[in-house]
Amino acid sequence: MFGNADPSITMIDNSYIQLLITKGILYTFVLLAVYSLIIGSVKKISFHTAAVIFAFFLLGITEATLQHFELILPMLLAISMDRRLEMQNSQKEGSNVS
Structure with missing residues (x-):
C-alpha cells in the first residue's frame, strides 16, 4: 500500500506499474x-x-515518466495558455454586455 523501496524490482518501463510498486x-x-x-x-x-x-x-x-515533474512543464504551460484565453474571452464578453 505504501510502496516498496527494494531497488531490484524498480526497473519497469510502465510508469503506472512502477508507481504502484515503488x-x-x-x-x-x-x-x-x-x-x-x-x-x-x-x-x-x-x-x-x-x-x-x-x-x-x-x-x-511506455516509459517511466509520470513522476518526473520536469516533464509536466509543457502540459502546465499549455493549460495556463488555455486558461488565459478563457479569461480574456470572459472579459471581452463582460465588456460587450455593458
Whole structure:
C-alpha cells in the first residue's frame, strides 16, 4: 500500500506499474488526482493542449515518466495558455454586455 523501496524490482518501463510498486497505491492515487484536478481546471481545452496531455499520459505507458515533474512543464504551460484565453474571452464578453 505504501510502496516498496527494494531497488531490484524498480526497473519497469510502465510508469503506472512502477508507481504502484515503488511508491504505493496512495502516492499513485494522489498523483493521478492532482493531474486530474489540473486538467479539470480548464473549462475548454484546445486541440494542442489535448494533444500535449494525451502524449504525456501515453508516454507513461511506455516509459517511466509520470513522476518526473520536469516533464509536466509543457502540459502546465499549455493549460495556463488555455486558461488565459478563457479569461480574456470572459472579459471581452463582460465588456460587450455593458
